[in-house]
């Protein structure tokens with residue numbers, strides 16, 4: 406399905422390869438400079454994160470609505486920021502179900518918003534969604550109820566050809582493993598996930614990016630940027646130089662989370678044990694602390710939600726041989742909890758300005774000239 410990147414397209418910097426321990430992976434086709442944009446990916450599908458996203462945001466691009474928005478003439482619920490967004494319309498099954506969803510008291514509205522949008526896709530993009538990886542946690546008991554609810558929202562003459570319980574289960578599992586949130590800049594990163602998400606998206610290439618607890622790229626989200634025409638594109642930039650043939654990796658979890666906490670999330674949400682270089686070090690380094698965290702959990706029967714932010718206080722010492730990744734926290738972590746990457750190079754020169762992918766602040770990077778890896 407998604408066999409090879411288009412060598413003339415925006416994905417020319419990356420090549421899709423198969424790795425025995427982690428499946429499909431994206432690797433650099435040449436040396437990548439710090440701050441370079443390595444991927445610009447268009448969504449296969451964007452859907453509201455909850456019903457609360459419908460009134461204040463454009464149902465197409467999820468920007469704030471202007472004073473006089475354009476209403477969908479069919480459902481009268483969805484609203485759009487411009488004639489252009491209105492003319493592109495919204496998913497036909499979602500349009501049909503929105504009036505009932507808004508009035509009803511329905512469980513799992515986010516899953517329903519996703520399924521209604523996914524089942525409205527034309528055949529090829531729907532097949533692309535179904536070809537994404539999933540960690541097969543579904544179907545669970547709730548999927549049967551979800552599928553029945555979905556059936557009740559779709560009029561008989563609009564039932565899609567491939568509508569079935571199996572497809573619904575498969576779609577839900579793909580969504581859980583591959584969706585990315587569309588989040589405004591002012592949202593504070595809470596270390597565990599991003600609060601205040603207004604929509605979610607599925608992206609064909611971004612879904613091929615594997616995880617590393619010390620990522621070499623991060624995602625920039627410009628949903629509210631007035632200069633960004635394609636504001637829902639998934640933009641990935643390099644933190645530092647990446648050698649030809651190296652895999653590009655984002656972090657699926659907050660970089661500042663502790664070893665045990667990261668491992669639990671990655672296993673629960675993505676079904677794998679992370680064995681990256683950082684985890685190999687921290688699995689020894691945090692042994693005693695992890696034990697006490699786990700014992701505490703067993704006693705209370707709950708996960709320990711408390712966060713210790715690495716990179717702050719006495720836990721982190723940049724001279725400490727046990728913490729060779731201290732550089733990442735010193736250089737690429739913003740005070741807000743987001744990640745800092747250089748602005749894209751201009752005229753081939755690496756920028757000395759760093760931009761935060763969470764709060765959007767741009768500031769000078771004083772350490773750049775001291776690091777030979779940056780050029």
Ligand SMILES: C[S@@+](CC[C@H](N)C(=O)[O-])C[C@H]1O[C@@H](n2cnc3c(N)ncnc32)[C@H](O)[C@@H]1O
Pocket residue numbers: 426427428429430537538539540582583611612613614615616617675676677678679680681
């Ligand atoms: C969003 S997909 C990434 C693309 C995926 N490798 C594929 O073949 O389509 C996420 C899944 O990739 C695998 N994965 C990602 N990072 C990994 C890592 N560091 N170690 C092992 N498996 C990983 C896990 O199975 C995870 O659920």
